[in-house]
Amino acid sequence: IQSIKVIFPNNGEVFTAGEQVVIKWESTGIENVRIDYTVNNGLLEEDWFELVSSTPSDGEYETGFSVPSNLYRIRIKDVLDGTPMDACDGIFKVLQQPTIIVTAPNGGENLVSGNKTNVTWVSTYIDSVKLEYTTNNGASWVEIAVSTPSDGLYEWSVPAVSSSLCKLKISDTKDNTPSDLSDDNFKISQNQPRVAVTSPNGGEKWEAGSSQNITWTSDAVQAVKIEYSVDNGVNWTTLITSTPSTGFYNWNPISKISSTNCKIRITDVANLYSDLSDGVFSITPEAYVKILSPNGAENWLSGNLNEIRWSSVGVADVNIDYSINNGASWTTIASSTPSDGSYSWTVADENTEQARIKISDASDGVPSDTSDANFSIYKDKILRLVFPNGGEKIYLDTNIVWTSVNIAKVGLKYSLDNGYSWKQLVDSMSSTGSLRWKIPTTDTSSLVRILVYDISDLAINDxxxxxxxxNTDIPVFNVRIDNPKVSESSPERIISWESSPQIKLVKLEYSMNNGKNWVLIEDNYLSAKGSNKFIWKYPSNIDVNKIIVKVSDKGSNFYKTATPKQ
Structure with a gap:
């Protein structure tokens, strides 16, 4: 006769999640069994889950239950046909695995003998705990409390010991498992808390914007607030509200407010103990070097004596170097010369358009500055016409622009027949690089040339x-204002004009005071080649018969005006 009977667990047992459990049963006439479990009393078939599909029916099977529940049951049945079968007579429990985590003191604290401090922890599924401490990093332990409710808080009177190798241990009173220790050592001192600033403590000179270390000593202080004053302690500015009292804090960057009346104040975060610098120290202006000349686009002649100029603060001596390849390499001009803002340099025997100057603090190279852009060094005279240089369409007065090196005076001519004949513009003028050309309205050509030349050497020209x-192909012309023949009182007028191909957008304006002031009608209005028109619904408060209308290109360089057609 086949039979199965569950022996253990059968009713009322209590286990911990993850704990190994040996299931026991008795059977006759059965080779292999299947074991199922339920976490909710197994009232429905779908509430049962397979624990093992087949195991020899030898009366024991070791397993573990990971899901906490108060309604566990198991059942065991023949693998072949599911009968016979037996289940627990009642339910058993699987409890959550208990945990303990120490939160304070957890490492780094400075406790004072005789003071009271809160021991704190978090725990699960533990009723009471034992508290212990060590002063030798765990070699031996001293009891604080044999048993106290595991509510996460215990007020501890710090013992009369001195050690920097202290830790706390909290464990379950049942069997000392689980337990937890402070993550790191804390300190117990018999001295009263104190803080003492050691640097800056008076007389130091710290540069604004630099990095400096604030240092102090302390006893029984866990964290501090650091402040600074630039008016000998009248007002204070917080550097950091709380930092561990390690005796070291890097101030970076130092305040850019320069002062000779600075102090540091360090206070424990409980605001009970503090100290400040014994004397004042100074925050000096941030050191800098700024090149003024040559700083880009200059033309310097090789062999000339030119002045390198710069400004600086907090720099005694400088090194001066030059580069002819945009800073790829450098050549020394002067080493450790006084930083007085000026140095006379006999310009190097070079020919380059990629020259730069670098000036740096002679002591350590910081601060430093380099020309913002390249300048040029030339061995010979240079003359180059920049504008107009070909293809431009010029209608109004314009600036003729050129560059020159080592040329004192120039002359200028222009030609209307591609250089076959010339008209004199200027016989002689200083080579300033620019001349305003008042263009005669009678000069019209599509073959115009400009010639600029050195009056001391006519062979040097461009x-x-x-x-x-x-003055060809005038952009805007034939502006008219017409009545659209609705009625004389109609608030509309037609503005018409003709424009050349290069005009894409026009601006329309009107004036009530003969052109002294202009009021916008329409901006960025599309204008096509040839005839164009715009229907203007003019304001009712103006006399349209007494206005002037202006049509101009987008840049207001070219325009025509008209009065209403009567």
Whole structure:
């Protein structure tokens, strides 16, 4: 006759999640069994889950239950046909695994003998705990409390010992498991708490923007607040509200407010103990070097005596170097010369458009500065026409622009026939690099050339690379204002004009005072080649018969005006 009977667990047992449990049963006439479990009393078939599909029916099977529940049951049945079968007579429990975590003191604290401090922890599924401490990093332990409720808080009167190797241990009173220790050592001292600033403590000179170490000593202080004053302690600015009292704090960057009346104040975070610098120290202006000349776009002649200029603060001596390849390499001009803002340099025997100057503190190279952009060093005279240089269409007065090196005076001419004949613009003028050209309205050509030349050496000259256009193809012309023939009182007028191909957008304006002031009608209005028109719904408060209308290109360089057609 086949039979199965569950022996253990059978009713009322209590286990811990993860704990190994040996299931026991008795059977006859059965080779292999299947074991199922339920976590909710197994009232429905779907509440049962397979623990093992087949195991020899030898009366024992070791397993563990990971899901906490108060309604566990097991059942055991023949693998072949599910009968016979037996289940627990009652339910058993699987409890959550208990835990303890020490939160304070957990390492780094400075406790004082005789003071009271809170021991804190978090725990689960533990009724009471034992508290112990060590002064030798765990070699031996001293009881604080044999048993106290595991409510996470215990007020401890710190013992009369001195050690920096202290730790706390909290354990379950049942069997000392689980337990937890402070993550790191804390300190117990018989001295009263104190803080003493050691640096800056008076007389130091710290540069604004630099990095410096604030240092102090302390006893029985866990964390401190650090402040500074620039007015000898009248007002204070917080550097950090709380930092561990390690005796060291890097102030970076130092305040850029320079002062000779600075102090540091360090206070424990409980605001009970503090100290400040014995004397005042100074925050000096941030050191800098700034190149003024050459700083980009200059043209310096090789062999000339030119002045390198700079400004600086907090720098006694400087090194001066130059580069001819945009800073790829450097050549020394002067080493450790006084930082007085000026140095006369006989310009190097070079020919480059990629020259730069670098000036740096002679002591350590910091601070330093380099020319913002390249400048040029030339061995010979240079003259180059920049504008107009070919292809431009010029209608109004314009600036002729050129660059020159080692040239004192220039002359300028222009040609309307691509250089076949010339008209004199200027016989002689200083080579300032620019001349305002008042263009005669009678000069019209599509083959215009400009010639600029050194009056002391006519062979040194330059001309635009190709011809440009002068007073040809006027952009805006034939502006009219017409009545649209609705009625004389109609608030509309038609503004019409003709424009050349290069005009894409126009601006329309009107004036009530003969052109002294202009009021915008329309901006960025599309204008096509040839005839264009715009229907203007003018304001009712103006006399349209007494206004002037202006049509101009987008840049207001070219325009025509008109009065209403009567």
């Amino acid at each position: 001309m635009n690379d190709s011809y440009f256009f002068l």
